[in-house]
Amino acid sequence: MEKDFLKSKLHNHNKRITPQREAVYNALLNDKNHPSAEEIHKGIIDKFPNLSLATVYQILNMFENELNLVKSIIVDNTKHYEIDSQFHVHLICPECNQIRDIYSDKIKSFWENLVHELEINPKDQTIKIYQVCTDCDKKLKKKLEFNF
Numbered sequence: 019m020e021k022d023f024l025k026s027k028l029h030n031h032n033k034r035i036t037p038q039r040e041a042v043y044n045a046l047l048n049d050k051n052h053p054s055a056e057e058i059h060k061g062i063i064d065k066f067p068n069l070s071l072a073t074v075y076q077i078l079n080m081f082e083n084e085l086n087l088v089k090s091i092i093v094d095n096t097k098h099y100e101i102d103s104q105f106h107v108h109l110i111c112p113e114c115n116q117i118r119d120i121y122s123d124k125i126k127s128f129w130e131n132l133v134h135e136l137e138i139n140p141k142d143q144t145i146k147i148y149q150v151c152t153d154c155d156k157k158l159k160k161k162l163e164f165n166f
């Protein structure tokens with residue numbers, strides 16, 4: 019079904035479905051950890067040895083800007099991609115850059131009210147919350163112990 023979704027999206031924009039475009043889309047379907055273009059490229063290079071990183075970027079740009087199929091967030095100066103889904107908040111660890119999705123109706127309505135109240139129409143609806151993850155928290159505490 020999701021494969022057909024890509025097909026119809028491409029078709030509606032007069033674009034061909036290619037195995038490469040399909041592979042990038044499938045990589046995003048299978049990896050919910052907000053992969054970067056490099057990570058997607060690494061994951062599919064075995065199947066497409068001639069596929070360049072630049073082409074992966076081109077495909078992702080098209081998916082994001084023309085088809086509105088994927089969204090990106092910038093973490094640590096790197097673009098990370100995900101299939102466009104419901105509104106959610108990103109919880110990001112500033113130590114290891116792990117990105118977690120938080121779905122909350124409360125935050126969603128807060129956000130919608132804010133947009134309404136300020137009469138703005140933001141292009142980027144990403145809310146980022148930075149919090150050290152539990153793994154890094156443990157490591158940091160260990161480091162502190164050693165320093166004393």
Ligand SMILES: [Zn+2]
Nearest residue numbers: 111114151154
């Ligand atoms: Zn972390």
Ligand SMILES: [Zn+2]
Nearest residue numbers: 100106108119
């Ligand atoms: Zn996300």
